[in-house]
Amino acid sequence: MTKHHAVMIVGGGTAGITVAARLRIAQPDLDIAIIEPSDKHYYQPIWTLVGGGVFDKSISERDEKDYIPSGVTWIRDRCSAFDPAKNTVELASGERVTYDYLVVCAGIQLDWKAIDGLEGALGTNGICSNYSFETVESTWRFLRGMYEGNAVFTFPKTPIKCAGAPQKIMYLADDHLRRRGVRDHCKVIYAAGSPAIFGVAHYAEPLNAIVARKGIDTHFKKNLIAVRPGEKKAVFEDLDGGPELVLDYELLHVVPPQSAPDFIKKSPLANTDGWVEVDDFTLQHKRFDNVFSLGDCSSLPASRTGAAIRKQAPVLVDNLLARRRGEPLEARYDGYASCPLVTGYGKLILAEFGYGGKIMETFPFDQRRERYSMYALKAYGLPELYWNGMLRGRL
Numbered sequence: 001m002t003k004h005h006a007v008m009i010v011g012g013g014t015a016g017i018t019v020a021a022r023l024r025i026a027q028p029d030l031d032i033a034i035i036e037p038s039d040k041h042y043y044q045p046i047w048t049l050v051g052g053g054v055f056d057k058s059i060s061e062r063d064e065k066d067y068i069p070s071g072v073t074w075i076r077d078r079c080s081a082f083d084p085a086k087n088t089v090e091l092a093s094g095e096r097v098t099y100d101y102l103v104v105c106a107g108i109q110l111d112w113k114a115i116d117g118l119e120g121a122l123g124t125n126g127i128c129s130n131y132s133f134e135t136v137e138s139t140w141r142f143l144r145g146m147y148e149g150n151a152v153f154t155f156p157k158t159p160i161k162c163a164g165a166p167q168k169i170m171y172l173a174d175d176h177l178r179r180r181g182v183r184d185h186c187k188v189i190y191a192a193g194s195p196a197i198f199g200v201a202h203y204a205e206p207l208n209a210i211v212a213r214k215g216i217d218t219h220f221k222k223n224l225i226a227v228r229p230g231e232k233k234a235v236f237e238d239l240d241g242g243p244e245l246v247l248d249y250e251l252l253h254v255v256p257p258q259s260a261p262d263f264i265k266k267s268p269l270a271n272t273d274g275w276v277e278v279d280d281f282t283l284q285h286k287r288f289d290n291v292f293s294l295g296d297c298s299s300l301p302a303s304r305t306g307a308a309i310r311k312q313a314p315v316l317v318d319n320l321l322a323r324r325r326g327e328p329l330e331a332r333y334d335g336y337a338s339c340p341l342v343t344g345y346g347k348l349i350l351a352e353f354g355y356g357g358k359i360m361e362t363f364p365f366d367q368r369r370e371r372y373s374m375y376a377l378k379a380y381g382l383p384e385l386y387w388n389g390m391l392r393g394r395l
Contacts, residue, residue, distance in 0.1 A: 012036025015105035015295035021393030051139035149250030157193030307338030
């Protein structure tokens with residue numbers, strides 16, 4: 001049996017819900033379907049503060065059904081394959097669904113198994129991660145119980161969602177250890193596959209100053225490849241071909257390698273790196289002109305954040321509707337992304353930038369300075385804007 005929809009959206013996360021809501025507002029009679037297997041929807045940016053003990057993880061979780069826009073068909077299944085030549089999506093159930101237009105926003109895949117020894121060890125022996133709802137509480141549990149030794153924070157060599165998150169929890173950990181009076185007995189270490197603390201020099205400068213002020217040890221171009229839970233050792237490859245780095249740890253915060261979901265990698269929609277191959281500005285697929293993509297699974301050379309999706313979604317909607325009317329695709333995405341960099345309890349640097357590292361700040365003050373107002377925006381303002389604005393197609 002084959003069903004058909006005018007617009008098929010693969011993925012009911014931030015991008016999928018936002019696009020569906022905007023399409024419904026723009027064209028209320030449009031036949032739209034979302035393929036999404038999950039019953040729950042998560043506001044993931046708050047997990048940094050959950051891992052730092054500020055909030056309980058329950059505040060990040062809501063029912064998916066409450067955010068599927070009215071009038072949109074919810075297909076509660078997984079996408080397993082694409083046949084764009086026949087405008088067809090195959091579901092895990094074996095059902096085939098056809099479309100006039102396809103929007104792919106299936107998020108990013110967490111490749112935990114790529115780190116030798118990690119499987120089954122998360123949440124034990126000091127190994128934690130803010131990168132999943134199931135493991136985020138373990139970060140706070142191990143941090144509270146730390147009195148001495150190394151607290152190691154990692155960043156993989158792959159693209160990841162929210163590239164600032166690996167260091168945000170590190171700054172909170174440093175603050176927490178100082179508040180408890182045990183920081184002098186602990187070493188805080190940042191071992192990252194990246195070549196620098198941040199990819200935009202405008203913000204790297206103040207972040208390097210914060211790292212120096214806090215006495216944090218840094219190792220760049222170091223990629224976590226294995227953990228030895230019984231010995232509490234973490235093994236890093238040197239991306240310049242040097243010898244492996246082996247660090248003892250009391251707490252190890254793991255950010256897993258990440259990639260496009262496997263069903264996208266093996267599909268005709270993927271580029272050579274596995275991402276959905278779209279134009280950097282129009283978000284239209286480079287080879288299938290009735291296919292669009294945004295968010296973490298797309299090839300867009302932008303930071304993978306919710307703020308980036310907020311700017312991508314209106315561009316995609318405008319261009320999809322223009323394509324449907326047979327008109328030129330005039331909307332353009334400029335690469336905007338925002339990274340609220342928590343640098344301690346009550347402190348935040350708000351980084352905003354676009355393609356090429358162009359600074360695109362919102363507020364009329366120096367956003368490189370740590371401010372409580374920006375911390376409050378992240379902790380209390382942005383979640384409300386997300387649930388009640390962005391996911392409703394209003395922001």
